[in-house]
Amino acid sequence: MHTLMFQPRFVGKALRSPGPSLSHARAVTRHISAVSSTSESGEGLGLVSAQREWEIGSRYWWPFSNFDPPSYLDGSLPGDRGFDPLRLGETWGNPPDDSSSPSSRIGWLLEGELYNGRVAMLAVLGVLVVEAQGKGPWWNAVNLSGTAGPTFAAGVVGLHVVFAFLEKQRIENFEERGEAGHFGLAPFDPAGIRNDYNRQAEVRNARTAMLAMLGFWTQAxxxxxxxxxxxxxxxxxxxxxxxxxxGDKGIKVVAVFLVASVVVHLAELSRLKARAKGEN
Structure with a gap:
């Protein structure tokens, strides 16, 4: 990512400082290299070209043309629309490379967003297929499976063990290569379809699926x-x-969404005012 902290002279100084251990410095260096990669291979979290030629509408989420996003949202990651009103990139998350930089946090948060989004896309498909087959609403599907309780419980435990092993590999990939990937591969692209457009499309579809699942839960x-x-x-x-x-449930849902929208916009407006005041 094209921020000041990732310029070569600053990275070199960080490695010569007496604070972090040598192994930690190497891990941070590998992560910085992978996150900021814009090579033709497209490896790393960064896009090859951050021109957003496939986006429709405004470049950023904020409705005003003079919107200035946080410095760590520079458009080099898929799905970056300058949206971080709660400043999660500055304060939240604990990347496994132990880096506290906003760019490292954003990369780790993007991995989390992709993971949850992929699960949501599978869940949306499962919810719709179950109901389309006439097996009732999705929350009753488990009761209609006909699987004995102990067998079902053993299957759940087994899946969690497998997921734990795969997650361990993903964390190790992020520490070594700056990208989590899947099944020990980072990036995970067995079909050879990885490019900027598909990566951007995946983020959009993942976000849509997460919103769809929120809608399904709310409807239920x-x-x-x-x-x-x-x-x-x-x-x-x-x-x-x-x-x-x-009735009341519907009104409560509308009220919650309105309040959440107002809070998000007020938080961003506060950030913009604080930034303008600091520049003056």
Whole structure:
């Protein structure tokens, strides 16, 4: 990433400082190299070309043209729209390379976002397929599987053991190469389809899937129905079946989303004002 701290002269000084151990310095160096990579191979978290020629609409999420994103959101990572109103890139996360730099945190947060987004994409598909097959809402699918309790529990434990092993490999990949990957491969691209456009598309689809799952959970709580049944009800009678016609639960959902939206925008506005005041 193209920030001051990643210029070669500063990286060299960090390695000569007496603070970190040699092994830690090497780990940080490997991580910085991988995150800031823009080689033709596309390896590392960084995009080969951060021009966003495939994006539609504004370059950034903030609706005003004079928006100035945080310095660590420079467009070199897939899905970067300058969105970090809560400053998670500065304060949150604990990358396994022990680096406290915003760029390292952002790389680690991106890995987490991708992981959760991929799980959400699989979950959305599973939710829709289960309901489309007439097996009822998705939360009842386990009860209809016909699997004995001990067998089901053993399967869950076994899957967790496998996931723990795979996660250990992902953490080791991030420490060594600056990218988690999968199954010991970083980057994970067995089909050879890795490019800037596909990586950007994956982030967008991952975010959409996470929002979709949030919607499924909310619908289940408000209406007690699955997403397909809710969609059919709404299409049949849109003015009789919507979030405002389900009483207090629907109103609470609308209120929560409105409050969250206001908080996010106020946080970003506060950051912009503080930045402008500091420059003056």
């Amino acid at each position: 709580w408000v209406t007690g129905k699955g997403p397909l049944e809710n969609a059919l009800d709404h299409l049949h009678a849109p003015f009789e079946n919507n979030v405002f016609t389900y």
